[in-house]
Amino acid sequence: MAKKEQTYGEAMQELQDIMGSIENEDLDVDILLEKVKKAATLIKFCKDKLQKTNVEIQKILDEIE
Numbered sequence: 001m002a003k004k005e006q007t008y009g010e011a012m013q014e015l016q017d018i019m020g021s022i023e024n025e026d027l028d029v030d031i032l033l034e035k036v037k038k039a040a041t042l043i044k045f046c047k048d049k050l051q052k053t054n055v056e057i058q059k060i061l062d063e064i065e
Contacts (some may be wrong), residue, residue, distance in 0.1 A: 011042045018042075019052045 018039045
């Protein structure tokens with residue numbers, strides 16, 4: 001079965017969860033490292049998604065002018 005692509009909202013929620021666990025827990029350094037790596041991946045995903053959305057919106061706006 002194909003894996004469902006993560007949505008922007010899901011990625012943001014996961015980032016919030018990671019930030020909460022980093023701020024509120026005394027994490028083992030190995031766990032902290034993994035959480036920071038995952039957060040970096042999620043941030044890149046969100047940034048790319050926002051950029052692609054902006055391009056698509058601009059195309060739509062250009063078409064209706």
